[in-house]
Amino acid sequence: MANSKSSPALKDELDIVIPTIRNLDFLEMWRPFFQPYHLIIVQDGDPSKIINVPEGFDYELYNRNDINKILGPKASCISFKDSACRCFGYMVSKKKYIFTIDDDCFVAKDPTGKEINALEQHIKNLLSPSTPFFFNTLYDPYREGADFVRGYPFSLREGAPTAVSHGLWLNIPDYDAPTQLVKPRERNTRYVDAVMTIPKGTLFPMCGMNLAFDRELIGPAMYFGLMGDGQPIGRYDDMWAGWCTKVICDHLGLGIKTGLPYIWHSKASNPFVNLKKEYKGIYWQEELIPFFQSATLSKDANTVQKCYLELSKQVKAKLGKVDDYFNKLADAMVTWIEAWDELNPSTGASTGVPNGTAK
Numbered sequence: 001m002a003n004s005k006s007s008p009a010l011k012d013e014l015d016i017v018i019p020t021i022r023n024l025d026f027l028e029m030w031r032p033f034f035q036p037y038h039l040i041i042v043q044d045g046d047p048s049k050i051i052n053v054p055e056g057f058d059y060e061l062y063n064r065n066d067i068n069k070i071l072g073p074k075a076s077c078i079s080f081k082d083s084a085c086r087c088f089g090y091m092v093s094k095k096k097y098i099f100t101i102d103d104d105c106f107v108a109k110d111p112t113g114k115e116i117n118a119l120e121q122h123i124k125n126l127l128s129p130s131t132p133f134f135f136n137t138l139y140d141p142y143r144e145g146a147d148f149v150r151g152y153p154f155s156l157r158e159g160a161p162t163a164v165s166h167g168l169w170l171n172i173p174d175y176d177a178p179t180q181l182v183k184p185r186e187r188n189t190r191y192v193d194a195v196m197t198i199p200k201g202t203l204f205p206m207c208g209m210n211l212a213f214d215r216e217l218i219g220p221a222m223y224f225g226l227m228g229d230g231q232p233i234g235r236y237d238d239m240w241a242g243w244c245t246k247v248i249c250d251h252l253g254l255g256i257k258t259g260l261p262y263i264w265h266s267k268a269s270n271p272f273v274n275l276k277k278e279y280k281g282i283y284w285q286e287e288l289i290p291f292f293q294s295a296t297l298s299k300d301a302n303t304v305q306k307c308y309l310e311l312s313k314q315v316k317a318k319l320g321k322v323d324d325y326f327n328k329l330a331d332a333m334v335t336w337i338e339a340w341d342e343l344n345p346s347t348g349a350s351t352g353v354p355n356g357t358a359k
């Protein structure tokens, strides 16, 4: 990892994607850690609003007019008035890695009082292997001061490439609206010093608040769906992406880690507003989870794009009867891949270069 003398790790290989409908004042606190990196700001809401980017940051900013101009009719797959818009940043990036963070997330402190460089920890997580095929009870065996425990097969100790690093949150946890309404004053004060791989075959609720991923390994799966304005659902953007991503990572033999780093989440959006956005998702997910748990991908699906297009067909066939929304979403998944390949012609489906190796 970079030390104070060398340049920051992955300085020219990582973009920081920030969706915002507010302002970017939070960047001041992150300046020591973020300033060396390129930012991709996705401005949601009214495109005529001016979003000020603090001095000294290298960035590109896209509002809805830019998205419509760049994607034309394909812009229909990018959500409006929902944090799901952030996935446009993943598509236009040219870097190997992405870190995405919300504009109400700040630098947290570890139990010793030291400020946490969340980006540095995500980079460590992504650059070291995962262990999806056999659980290591001492958590991340590649961390300093840890290793594989007795009984861990040596044939599996090489691990798998890490596609996603899922960070957590102190203060306001990422609770759904009903939980937030029932426990309005609950704060997460528990700092758990662990990073672990989510086992193959297990889904998880991916939160987009503090998330990093290898764009070349899994980028096309990180579509945050049709949410927000004009849609019957919101705030399930990251969940949808996480379920699709996990099924594809399991198929391609890639790993997903969760745990460190923590950020300090300062603002819970309004739970009553959130309930209106989330409520359909709360009962639909009782059908979505069995769908993803039983989803299978073919041997021919050896790139993320091919996996994703197979998944979109299954969404239409099996979830279209839950609600017509899923027919629209299945079509939007195809549009997303078309747009992705248009903006990133050298990767995946168009060249057939496998992103991962199908197991």
Ligand SMILES: O=c1ccn([C@@H]2O[C@H](COP(=O)(O)OP(=O)(O)O[C@H]3O[C@@H](CO)[C@H](O)[C@H]3O)[C@@H](O)[C@H]2O)c(=O)[nH]1
Binding pocket: 018, 019, 020, 021, 022, 043, 044, 045, 080, 081, 082, 083, 084, 085, 101, 102, 103, 104, 174, 207, 208, 209, 228, 234, 235, 236, 237, 238, 267, 268, 269
């Ligand atoms: O219409 C919108 C609303 C918000 N944003 C930007 O997206 C992120 C998250 O927004 P916010 O912090 O208000 O929402 P939370 O409930 O705290 O976030 C959690 O729910 C997920 C929503 O799917 C989100 O990823 C989780 O972290 C901020 O940067 C807002 O500015 C937006 O662009 N458009």
Ligand SMILES: [Mn+2]
Binding pocket: 102, 104, 265, 267, 268, 269
């Ligand atoms: Mn928030």
